[in-house]
Amino acid sequence: MAPEVLMELVGVWKTYRMGEVEVPALKPTDLKVYRGEILVILGPSGSGKSTLLNLMGGIDQPSGGRLLYEGQDLSKVGDNRLTAYRRHHVGFIFQFFDLISNLTVTENVALGAEIAGRRGAFAPILENLGLAGKEGNFPSQLSGGEQQRVAIARALAKEPDLMLCDEPTGSLDFRTGLLVLQLLHRASREMGKTVVIITHNTPIGKMGDRVLYMRDGVIDRIETNESPLDPLLISW
Ligand code: ADP
Ligand code: MG
Numbered sequence: 111m112a113p114e115v116l117m118e119l120v121g122v123w124k125t126y127r128m129g130e131v132e133v134p135a136l137k138p139t140d141l142k143v144y145r146g147e148i149l150v151i152l153g154p155s156g157s158g159k160s161t162l163l164n165l166m167g168g169i170d171q172p173s174g175g176r177l178l179y180e181g182q183d184l185s186k187v188g189d190n191r192l193t194a195y196r197r198h199h200v201g202f203i204f205q206f207f208d209l210i211s212n213l214t215v216t217e218n219v220a221l222g223a224e225i226a227g228r229r230g231a232f233a234p235i236l237e238n239l240g241l242a243g244k245e246g247n248f249p250s251q252l253s254g255g256e257q258q259r260v261a262i263a264r265a266l267a268k269e270p271d272l273m274l275c276d277e278p279t280g281s282l283d284f285r286t287g288l289l290v291l292q293l294l295h296r297a298s299r300e301m302g303k304t305v306v307i308i309t310h311n312t313p314i315g316k317m318g319d320r321v322l323y324m325r326d327g328v329i330d331r332i333e334t335n336e337s338p339l340d341p342l343l344i345s346w
């Protein structure tokens with residue numbers, strides 16, 4: 111069966127204006143993202159990884175090119191439609207968890223659902239992510255790994271198609287990071303989510319169906335893994 115294209119970038123580019131200077135963050139880029147795949151993005155700092163992810167997530171608009179989500183060009187829709195896309199289709203995971211500090215675990219996750227207009231039950235999500243018993247905790251009462259699992263729960267509560275993760279293990283030790291990555295792996299394999307993961311850690315590429323290498327605002331190359339690994343089997 112041919113893989114289904116969820117998102118397609120056609121000649122998408124981005125420059126940021128800094129006073130008088132235009133910073134070219136992403137040069138014209140073509141990319142297809144397939145439904146259900148795990149796509150790992152590797153590359154040095156400043157190579158354009160976050161720019162690419164933010165464009166995919168509708169956090170930012172491209173300077174040019176076409177960005178098709180299920181065939182619809184997001185670069186042409188207005189702010190309201192872009193916000194709706196972000197709310198209903200995308201779950202974001204960031205390096206520093208970005209939980210709301212004065213809300214409990216359950217309230218943080220409920221907020222994710224509310225933003226997307228969902229009314230699911232959170233208990234199964236929390237249980238599935240190993241957070242049973244932590245429902246009433248505030249973020250400061252959780253370890254880093256637990257906080258990131260709450261962020262994943264919050265993203266999943268939105269019932270998104272696409273999970274966009276920018277350095278999700280960047281502030282975790284390697285082992286804790288692998289446990290977090292395994293949850294993202296399961297979100298792809300068990301729930302059919304499309305998962306895009308930016309990382310600095312080359313070994314993490316082994317969990318990707320494809321690994322995309324970025325350099326100086328371009329996709330240098332894309333490798334396909336015939337047998338992507340469960341993250342728990344990855345070692346240094
Ligand atoms: P990476 O995530 O790979 O570290 P980024 O996508 O964040 O790279 O950045 C790519 C380039 O764009 C860098 O030169 C960075 O300094 C620049 N850049 C990123 N975001 C902004 C911004 N909001 N304003 C100005 N320049 C930016
Ligand atoms: Mg970045």
